[in-house]
Amino acid sequence: xxxxSREKILDTARSxxxxxxxxxxxxxAIASGARLTTGAxxxxxxxxxxxxxxxxxxxxxxxxxxxxxxxxKKQTPNQKLISTFDSYLDxxxxxxxxxNILMESKADYKNDQEDTEDILKKFKExxxxxxxxxxxxxxxxxxxxIDPLLLSVFLAAVTEGVLQYKKMGLxxxxxxxxxxxxxxxxxxxxxxIQKP
Numbered sequence: 001x002x003x004x005s006r007e008k009i010l011d012t013a014r015s016x017x018x019x020x021x022x023x024x025x026x027x028x029a030i031a032s033g034a035r036l037t038t039g040a041x042x043x044x045x046x047x048x049x050x051x052x053x054x055x056x057x058x059x060x061x062x063x064x065x066x067x068x069x070x071x072x073k074k075q076t077p078n079q080k081l082i083s084t085f086d087s088y089l090d091x092x093x094x095x096x097x098x099x100n101i102l103m104e105s106k107a108d109y110k111n112d113q114e115d116t117e118d119i120l121k122k123f124k125e126x127x128x129x130x131x132x133x134x135x136x137x138x139x140x141x142x143x144x145x146i147d148p149l150l151l152s153v154f155l156a157a158v159t160e161g162v163l164q165y166k167k168m169g170l171x172x173x174x175x176x177x178x179x180x181x182x183x184x185x186x187x188x189x190x191x192x193i194q195k196p
Contacts, residue, residue, distance in 0.1 A: 005034070005036055005040050005043070005044060006044045008034040008035070008036060009030060009031075009034050009036065009040075009041055009044055009045065009051065010051070010054060010055060010058075011034070012030050012033035012034040013025075013030050013051045013052070013055060014055055014097045014098070014101065015033070015097065016029060016030060016033060017052065017055065017097075017100075017101045017104070018096075018097050018100035018101055018104075021104060022048070022052055022104060022105075025048075026048070027041050027042070027047070027048055030048075030051065052101070052105065053118065053119065055098070055101050056101060056102055056105045056119055056122075057118065057119065057122055058098065059095070059098035059099070059101060059102040060102070060119070060122040060123060060125075060126060061122070062091065062095060062098060063087065063088070063091055063126055064122070064125055064126050064129060066087035066090055066091055067083075067084055067087045067126060067129045067130065068129060069087075070083035070084065070086055070087045071083050071084070071129065071132070071133060076142070077133045077134070077136045077137030077140060077142050077143060078133075078137065078142065078186075078190060078194070080132075080133035080136070081130070081133040081134060081137070081155075081189070082182070082185070082186050082189075084129070084130050084133075084155065084156075084159075085155070085159055085182060085185060085186075086182070088156075088159045088160070088163060089163075089178055089182070092163045092166065092167075099163070100167075103160070103163075103164070103167075105119065126156075127149065127152045127153060127156065128152075130152035130155065130156065131148040131149055131151075131152045134146070134148035134151055134152065134193075135148050137193070137194075141195060142194060142195065143193045143194060143195065144193055144194070144195055146193050151193065155189065158185070159185075162181060166178075
């Protein structure tokens with residue numbers, strides 16, 4: 001099946017943004033890489049921010065889907081909660097272009113209120129998925145009465161920090177495997193939230 005122009009633009013931008021950063025490429029470079037005119041790009045997107053935002057939203061949607069699938073496959077609240085870490089790892093290993101663009105958007109990308117709000121709404125949806133196993137664990141008496149939102153944000157922040165260390169090679173340098181860190185995280189979180 002032949003890709004339409006919008007898909008070609010997004011495919012090209014997904015490969016260029018991680019390599020050169022948001023500020024390192026232009027609409028003209030994206031059009032050239034997609035073998036389209038700049039007019040064709042502007043037909044589908046208002047500007048470069050619009051392309052970037054579309055990719056960020058795709059990335060978050062992928063994470064949401066991975067979270068939902070991972071949680072659905074597990075039985076206990078603890079298993080469901082740790083599956084979100086596994087989903088982040090899977091996203092990091094198998095969707096690197098999306099991961100890099102999403103991380104850049106958090107660190108460097110200056111966007112207007114409308115763009116920020118759309119992305120924040122998607123991240124809120126992702127965090128809400130993580131809250132559900134925590135709420136389930138509290139309800140079933142497995143977890144302490146802990147704030148599900150704060151714990152979800154904390155776990156996401158820790159995971160994203162670990163993935164940044166992975167990206168720069170620090171975990172490999174320290175000889176810490178994904179499985180070792182996963183086990184450690186499960187132990188630390190478990191000791192902090194599980195009822196004695």
